[in-house]
Amino acid sequence: MKKWAALRRRRVSMPGERPRRRRAAGWGRTRDWLLMDAGAGDTFSIKNHVCGLSVRGGGADRRDEVVSSRRGDMLQTIRSRLRKWFNPGQEALRASEERYARLFNHVPDGLYETRPDGTVVAANPALVRMLGWESEEALKRNCRAAEFYVRPGLRGEILRRLEEEGEIRNVEIDLYRKDGQVITVLENARVVRDSEGRVVLIQGTMTEITDRKQAMDEVQRARDEALEASRLKTRFLANVSHELRTPLNGVLAMAQVLGESNLPREQQECVATIEHSAGFLLDLINDILDISSIEAGNLRLEEGIFRIRDLLEETAAVVSPRAEASGLVIVTDVDARLPELVSGDGSRLRQVLHNLAVNAVKFTGEGEVVLRAQWEAAMEEGVRLEVRDTGIGIPREVQELIFEPFRQADG
Structure with missing residues (x-):
């Protein structure tokens, strides 16, 4: 121890x-x-x-x-x-x-980063190729962002929008390539701010739409040419129609004079047919004159008083000669419940009924064609007009084709 x-x-x-x-x-x-x-x-x-x-x-x-x-x-x-x-x-x-x-280097759209003064900080290979430069370094060393914009001052406008809104979307811009060629792009961009809220960087994308823009311009140009051709056609038809109206009015006037003279009954009926046919022709000419109004969306129906029975009988009288030549019978059937006088656009209604009757006679080999006016109970004070025939008819699967221009459905 x-x-x-x-x-x-x-x-x-x-x-x-x-x-x-x-x-x-x-x-x-x-x-x-x-x-x-x-x-x-x-x-x-x-x-x-x-x-x-x-x-x-x-x-x-x-x-x-x-x-x-x-x-x-x-x-x-x-x-x-x-x-x-x-x-x-x-x-x-x-x-x-x-x-x-990999995304930056291989994405097909142009990507960039610039400073507010226009200094190019970064540009991906797609943007370098889009602007026609050899390399990113050459682009950054020789150019500022404002130099690419075709319209002077556009870069400043975009900067102001970015400062106020923080971003821009799908802005269509024309840019200069290195070789001076002009291309069109859609630009999207956003700002990067520092801790004090100042814009220090602008990051964005550019998608070239030059080919698409050219195609759209060509479509617009073709549309404008088509509209101009349509206007010329309308003007031509209007001029021709005016020229036709003068002699046709003379035919109508002479038919009315003959109708008032003391002619035998058969001749009176012939004169009446001439008068009615000339009236239909005048209506067609008036329709041609209305083409311009139709194309402009200004077609107006004119209200008037007329007799349904007279409408059917006049139409039957016009198509009867051709029907009789084909061995057909034209029948008019007017519902007794219908009033004597009705209100509507008699001229338009006469044209529609005439076209349907002519078509029925054309495609009916034997039998009859019936022009019918019926009281439409489902419509208040309405009238239903029908043209029926004993022809071959139209198959259901092709019925819609008859409403297309220059189409014919065979039975």
Whole structure:
């Protein structure tokens, strides 16, 4: 016990003893530097390596050799541990950067980044090709954004809109290529602001629509030419119709004079047919004159008082000669419930009824053609007009074709 106490006092009274023992065990500058080099490594692993070194402490040369060898092993272990801990994040970051680089380099639309003063910060290969430059560096070195815009001042207008609204969408813009050729693009852009709200970058895309714009211009040009041709056609028909109206009015006037003279009954009927036919022809000419109003959307129906019975009988009288030549009978059937006088556009109604009757006679080989006027109970004070025949008819699957221009449905 006394011996132990004496040794204890000796340790306290000799403060330099412990550092000497640490150096003897292999601790010192080499070990301390080794731990410092390990940095944020695995403390437990470092401790094991250090303990291993202290156990093998011996001669100075041997000790330095062992320390150097173990130091290399330990650093390798630390690097492995660090890669294990931190590499997943680095790999994800690197993969993300590669993905965005591929997108930037291979997207077919032009991508760019510029500063408000027009300095080009970045341009992807698609934009470089679109503007006719050899490389991104050549584009950035020789041009500012405002120089591409064909219309002077447009770049400033876009900057003001971006400052106020933060973005622009699908703005159609004409740009100069390097060779002076003009192309049309759709531009979309947004601003990037700093912490104080100032615009520091403009990021955007450009989609070239030159071919599409040219095709649209050609379609518009063709449409304008078609409208002009239609106007010329309408003007021609109107002029011809006016020229036809004068002699036709003479025919009508003479027919009326003959009708009032003392002619035999058969001749009176012939004169009446001439008068009615001339009246139909005059209506057709008036319809031609109305084409311009129809194309302009200004067609108006004229209200008038007329007799339904007279309408049917006059139509039958006009088509009867052709019907009789084909061995057909023309029949008129007027519902007794109908009033004597009705109100409507008699001229338009006469034209429709006449066209239907002529068509019925044309496609009926034998039998009869019936012109019928019926009271339409489903309509308040309405009249239903029908033209029925005993012809071959029209198959249901092609009935809609009869309403198309220059189409005929065969039975």
